[in-house]
Amino acid sequence: MADRKVRIATTSLAGCFGCHMSILDIDEALFDLLERVEFDRSPLTDIKHCGPCDLGIIEGGVCNAENVHVLKEFRRNCKVLVALGACAISGGIPAMRNNIPLRACFQEVYEYEPGTLGHHLPNDPELPLPFDKVHPINEVVHVDYFLPGCPPPAEAILRFVGDLLAGRTPAIDPHLLHYD
Amino acid sequence: MSAKTFLLDGQPVSFVDGQTIMDAALAAGVYIPHLCHLPGYRPQGSCKLCTVDIGGRRGAACTNAAVENVDVKCETQELNADRRSLLQMLFVEGNHFCPSCEKSGNCALQAVAYRVGMRDPHFPHFYPAHDMDASHPEVLLDRNRCILCELCVRASRDVDGKNVFAISGRGMRARLIVNASSGRLADTPLAAGDRAMTVCPTGALLTKRQGFSVPIGRRTYDLKPIGTTAPARETQHG
Ligand code: SF4
Ligand code: SF4
Ligand code: FES
Numbered sequence: 001m002a003d004r005k006v007r008i009a010t011t012s013l014a015g016c017f018g019c020h021m022s023i024l025d026i027d028e029a030l031f032d033l034l035e036r037v038e039f040d041r042s043p044l045t046d047i048k049h050c051g052p053c054d055l056g057i058i059e060g061g062v063c064n065a066e067n068v069h070v071l072k073e074f075r076r077n078c079k080v081l082v083a084l085g086a087c088a089i090s091g092g093i094p095a096m097r098n099n100i101p102l103r104a105c106f107q108e109v110y111e112y113e114p115g116t117l118g119h120h121l122p123n124d125p126e127l128p129l130p131f132d133k134v135h136p137i138n139e140v141v142h143v144d145y146f147l148p149g150c151p152p153p154a155e156a157i158l159r160f161v162g163d164l165l166a167g168r169t170p171a172i173d174p175h176l177l178h179y180d
Numbered sequence: 181m182s183a184k185t186f187l188l189d190g191q192p193v194s195f196v197d198g199q200t201i202m203d204a205a206l207a208a209g210v211y212i213p214h215l216c217h218l219p220g221y222r223p224q225g226s227c228k229l230c231t232v233d234i235g236g237r238r239g240a241a242c243t244n245a246a247v248e249n250v251d252v253k254c255e256t257q258e259l260n261a262d263r264r265s266l267l268q269m270l271f272v273e274g275n276h277f278c279p280s281c282e283k284s285g286n287c288a289l290q291a292v293a294y295r296v297g298m299r300d301p302h303f304p305h306f307y308p309a310h311d312m313d314a315s316h317p318e319v320l321l322d323r324n325r326c327i328l329c330e331l332c333v334r335a336s337r338d339v340d341g342k343n344v345f346a347i348s349g350r351g352m353r354a355r356l357i358v359n360a361s362s363g364r365l366a367d368t369p370l371a372a373g374d375r376a377m378t379v380c381p382t383g384a385l386l387t388k389r390q391g392f393s394v395p396i397g398r399r400t401y402d403l404k405p406i407g408t409t410a411p412a413r414e415t416q417h418g
Binding site for chain 1: 271275276277278279280281284285290293294297299300301304305307308309405
């Protein structure tokens with residue numbers, strides 16, 4: 001056990017990468033962490049698909065079909081799945097589009113906005129289909145733990161992951177619990 | 181000692197006849213979680229956050245009169261778990277995107293949720309599409325953050341004497357309306373300095389051009405988590 005490193009996968013769905021930046025904000029503690037963990041699929045590695053992992057960390061809500069595929073891949077492979085940040089937990093700021101018809105959003109950006117080339121909605125099958133609403137990830141898969149914040153503070157992430165590595169129920173210090 | 185007392189989580193709290201458990205507790209400087217109540221306002225009993233165990237029965241502290249020697253429990257794991265569920269319901273019923281809300285850090289709804297350790301909204305989000313009213317030159321009403329506590333209704337009617345607000349509609353469709361034939365805030369006598377504006381526990385009623393003026397770290401509940409200030413002098417939440 002002690003010689004096997006804990007495997008962690010991370011991803012950003014409809015996120016801004018801010019939660020990942022907050023992970024990196026643990027600064028030199030990252031070196032200690034890397035003594036104990038190794039990263040599977042993550043924006044920080046070159047691994048294309050999530051393999052069997054102990055821990056999956058998801059930033060961002062679900063806004064298109066590809067997000068669902070990735071999220072389900074993580075859920076299949078990760079023993080413990082964590083929703084990191086406001087977007088994964090409630091849809092976040094991107095979910096403010098939920099009350100605007102999707103077509104109206106797209107027309108505004110791709111047709112009406114001055115300077116847009118082509119003036120048509122992108123329709124290549126390569127592109128993932130957007131959903132009419134942005135959803136929190138727990139409306140798609142089961143989520144084991146939630147760590148709020150936009151983004152969650154580095155200190156909270158470090159403590160949270162540390163607890164999980166130690167087999168404890170992850171705690172959030174009251175002064176590090178915030179939604180903004 | 182002739183004063184009557186009841187026990188709140190084991191501590192004696194004195195009261196005068198007719199006083200509610202909530203008002204007696206706040207006057208004694210003891211916090212009971214609440215959103216729809218402010219001392220001096222007629223109790224409303226809609227948020228249910230103040231639900232306590234009153235001698236083995238549950239009831240709202242803001243509507244139940246204090247009774248001598250009764251054993252009231254407030255800070256139990258079970259009651260706080262129920263408070264968490266109530267808050268989760270309030271969060272998913274509205275669009276509470278705190279990261280962009282001007283009230284963040286000064287919001288009682290958010291602060292109580294921190295206090296009881298709400299980490300996730302648990303229930304599926306409604307993502308309602310209630311109307312916003314930006315017609316007034318000084319005031320913005322975003323109904324998607326309104327928790328129907330009716331504090332603005334009571335303040336405007338009973339303190340400001342303007343009767344600007346009311347609740348209309350049934351069940352899920354209940355919403356805050358504006359008493360003007362146009363239904364718009366611009367056509368009411370509401371002013372930014374009205375009491376109705378300062379009682380809103382959420383970011384539903386905001387004064388324009390004042391947002392984000394307090395640095396993070398110095399907002400109301402950054403400095404003192406809700407329930408840790410002296411509630412005896414409470415004129416807003418906290
Ligand atoms: S009203 Fe309060 S809980 Fe709602 S979004 Fe604003 S800060 Fe958050
Ligand atoms: S606008 Fe504010 S004070 Fe008025 S009912 Fe809604 S939440 Fe309460
Ligand atoms: S404060 Fe008692 S029900 Fe809201």
